[in-house]
Amino acid sequence: MLQYPGFDFKILHRDGKTSARIGRLTTPHGTIETPNYIFCGTKATVKSLSPAQVKEARTDIILANTYHLMLQPGADLVEKMGGLHKFMQWDGPMLTDSGGFQVFSMGHGYVADEIKGRRKSHDNKSLLEISEQGTVFRSYVDGQKIKLTPESAMDIQKKLGADLLMQFDECTPYHATKDYTARSMEMSMRWGDRCLAEFERGHNGKQAVYGIVQGGVHADLRRISAEYTADRPFFGTAIGGCLGGTDEEMHTTVAASMPFVNPSRPVHFLGIGRIKDVFTFVRLGIDTFDCVIPTRLARHGTAFLKGVKGETVNLMNARYRDDPTPLDPENDIPASRDFSKAYIHHLLKAGELLAPQLIAQHNVATFNRLMREVRAAIKKGTLDKLEKEWLP
């Protein structure tokens, strides 16, 4: 049976009241404590930041996106350049997704919106075909037809060389019928088996595969999908797909999945990660989060701050024009400690690239500090108190 010799996941501590847990996740590129936050380096760069700045913000782990990288610069080029770690100069743990999310998000209307319950239906012709075999879509870079299958998704991820890989799956949208969602989930399960088989052929012992729980907002489907992942030799489990339109629906959907995942494996929550989500879902047993918001919102002038209503402030707001205070000296990095809000407001108004750089680094540092404080609170049993400090 498939084994992952360079990898390990140990649960070190469990919360008394909830399913929150402290884990230690070991990969060939280092060991991290969980719960933790995986920052998006979509196109082989955490947007606006150098690897040194990502590290200075005390980041433990990042991810990159197979879909974007397979189109440009291409997996063969990344492999030729020594793999993603060397290419982007990140020597810590790294995850890649399978490409499925982006392929389907462009085909089904934007799945990213759907997952978070924003119902828009875009007519996008980039997805040309979905079949048992896999999918055919059109490249946004040069318009070429590209085929992505469970086998090629694994092959590409092997070439990229991240530590943690994702199985190929179909990410179904909110507006799909239960029947479509069920048939799609079953196909994703068969795709998962093909991914494991393909991975096992010639894998080098330095990568490990996660299975993905699908099933839309339907508790019975989520259970089937979670049990499937638990039964197969995946290293970890990811919660994916459509989770519903409200915080409550998302909670219900994840809660329906978690009792049936393999409890000794790390559980990753795909694409979700506001501060409130971290507090909600560590209590359900989520070990790692990822989301583009820390760096994406930075580009729009939005900074995450501990203890403010709604988690964020927008530094474009005129109230910051003459605010001499820094973003948050307790983050203890120059971006959060040394520059006044007035200066960052000025940079934003002037359209200077230093603005997203400073805010992105501040946001990454803030989420890393959130996760450190969450881990400490789980150990001490003070998660409720900590949540009130972050989200008054």
Place this chain on the structure above:
Amino acid sequence: MLQYPGFDFKILHRDGKTSARIGRLTTPHGTIETPNYIFCGTKATVKSLSPAQVKEARTDIILANTYHLMLQPGADLVEKMGGLHKFMQWDGPMLTDSGGFQVFSMGHGYVADEIKGRRKSHDNKSLLEISEQGTVFRSYVDGQKIKLTPESAMDIQKKLGADLLMQFDECTPYHATKDYTARSMEMSMRWGDRCLAEFERGHNGKQAVYGIVQGGVHADLRRISAEYTADRPFFGTAIGGCLGGTDEEMHTTVAASMPFVNPSRPVHFLGIGRIKDVFTFVRLGIDTFDCVIPTRLARHGTAFLKGVKGETVNLMNARYRDDPTPLDPENDIPASRDFSKAYIHHLLKAGELLAPQLIAQHNVATFNRLMREVRAAIKKGTLDKLEKEWLP
């Protein structure tokens, strides 16, 4: 008579064959060796870079632009925030220009093009009035009418708080007649006297003023203007205005000015600074250069490299797609040493902000290394040999 107690300029060494010299320039924010390069922090940020990155690239001195800062965020705000050094978190020597260059470049068609001999005439209505009193122009930020006079230019620069200030002058374009250029130069001389008088009122001993040599491409006018600056209690001399359309014309114009400047004062060359210019004009006695090109060209993918034809390479070029070599490991910073050209090419194609960040830092580091090597070569009398290494 006006004195500059916190300032000093000493000539430590002179080249045997040319007018090149090694100087030591002391300001309240530190001492630098000359010849040196002043990097443009136009709107209170060296574009794409944090102050830590500017420093890591071994930068000694930067400048900021009065014109841009007076319009946004405004000199009063910068003063309220503790001055430009604190506002932008740069604790080394700093220069501000007087605002004149930008005011007139927008009024006369683009002076920046004119200076470098690119004859374009734009019909730009932002300059509303030039008179003995000063100038009135329209803000590009909010369309308001703004008056800028010798007195207000000094007042604004006092509030900004840089170490080295520039007198207010009219920067005449290439297509101006000799008669216009002469009358303008004489007015700039009267404006220089008003700047000195205004500066002397209540100056705090932590700033020093440069006079500016105007006179277009006319040797006789350049001499008059240079002698004027030498006769007045300016701390330093700047060579400004239209210098001609070719390298030869620019050389002739500067050569016509230099014999008549005060030889014991630092001489700054305004807005000029390709690698070839540095070699040409240190030989005429220029002590400091400034130009936007290291950071501006970075945003278009252009990297300065020692020993390549034409000084630069464009990393957008397809030849770099799979080039595993770094930009220049001898710069000894991550941006120049750790990332492959293939990676930077990928970042540029993907439109990632890390591309201008890496290339800008590399370019700044390259110019700082150029200046270190130029200073060492002046001391050893090996400037010709060094020039061949940089510009084969």
